[in-house]
Amino acid sequence: MLDHIIKQFKLQVLSMDEVEDSFSSIVYKCTLLNGENVFLKIPYTKMKFQRELEAYEILKNTVAIPDLLDYWTGDEECHGVFLLSEMKGQPLTMDVSPKAAFQVGVIHASMHTVQPPALMELTGIQNEFASWSAFIEQQFYSFAQDVKDVLDEGLYTQALERYERMKQQLPSPDGPSFVHMDFRPANIIINDNEVSGIIDFESVRFGSTEVDFTKLHRDFLSFDQTLYEAYKEGYKSIRPLIDLEIVLPFYQFTDAFNSIGWCKRRGLEKNAAFLEENLVRLKNFLKKSETIF
Template identity: 75%
Template sequence: MLDRVFQQFGIQVLSINEVEDSHSSIVYKCTLLNGETVFVKIPYTKLKYQRELEAYDILKGSVSIPELLDYWSGDEEFPGAFLLSELKGRPLSLQASPTLAFQVGVLHATMHTVRPPAEKVLTGIQNEYPNWSTFVERQFHSFAEDVEDVLDERLFKQAIDQFEDMKKQLPTPDGPSFIHMDFRPANIIVNDEKVSGVIDFESVRFGSTEVDFTKLNRDFLSSDHTLYHSYQEGYSSIRPLIDLEAVLPFYRFTDAFNSIGWCKRRGIEKNAVFLEQNMVILRKFLQ
């Protein structure tokens, strides 16, 4: 597979390393014979390929992202592939400073200022904003089919009822905005005290910003109030920040529920630690 992709891109590779923590595509960090570092990304599906391709076009010049050096639309066997430049640095960590948290807020808000392009016809990135409530319900009930096999009957029914109760309390959606849907530390690259940019666009949509704070809060902001405050300041310097306390409980709950379904789909044994983390979160909401 890799030989085929390398041939399509016309590159000669000195070394290859598979990138960890990539869940919707296969990603390789490659050192070329000329010493340059590039990334080869092969999405799992044609839809994920199309979303990513459209995202590079939409975000270019507005948000700091890797440069799309080349792409291949694939064939009957492969959904497609991308050749990407390197964003210098490493994924965001919990040891980040308030200065970095501020920059993450700026980056996130800048992405949320991007609106659906009136002049482009998109076939991969859907605009879910006009029917946002339906979209959220569809995502939840899609994963519910898998969650039902994991939870006992009483807990599962309790979770369904909780979803319906919490959904009624949501404020008016904020958008339509470009939303990443997987905005978490692994997809935010930092270099020393500077945010280099954001990566991975297989799940992007146009929709309400309210869903896009969930994973960042889960994996980064909730660990330190100072980071949370700095992030809010950075975000608010670009666009108004919604009342996170009004939406985060609902999306933390649905994220835990959906993540349990994701673990069932991808393999419970392989994702046992992540499954247990989300089971703990879900039970806290249902107590």
């Protein structure tokens, strides 16, 4: 398949390495004979391919993203392939300055200013905003079928009851906005303390911004208050920021719950560390006072 794809794009490849930390696509970094680096991205499903294809069209000239050099719509054996430019830098880590965190806020808010295009027919990116609560609920109860096989009955029942109580306290959705749905450090590229851009758009939707802060807070913002404040200032320089203290507890809880279901679907042994991390997070949420809201 790889040989076929390389021929499809007429690439002269010197070396190729699979990229780690990609969970919805297979990604290869290719060094060409001329020394240039490009990326081949092969989504797991046709829908993910279509979403990402539309995202490149919608986001270009609005936020920094890789250049879509070419793409192939695939065949009966392949859902499609993207040929992407290299975005200089490395994924976001805690070893950055407040200036970089400010820029993360700016690019995140800039993405959230993007609304459903009036003149572009979308077949991949769904606009979930009008029924946002139903969308979140569908995701939760879909993963619940998997979580049920992992948690003991008492803990599982407690989680469902907690979800039903917490969802009643959410404010009105903020949008409709382009939401990444996987906005985490691995998908934010930093080069010399400057944000190069954002990658990976196979999960995007138009919906409420409130869902899009969860993973960034989990994996980055929660560890350093100075970086958190810089991020918020960057975000607010572009658009108003919702009250994260109101919405984050709900989405942190559902993220832990849904992640347990994700581990069940993708393999408990292979994802044992991530499973344990989210089991601890879920149990901690359930131990907290029911008056958290």
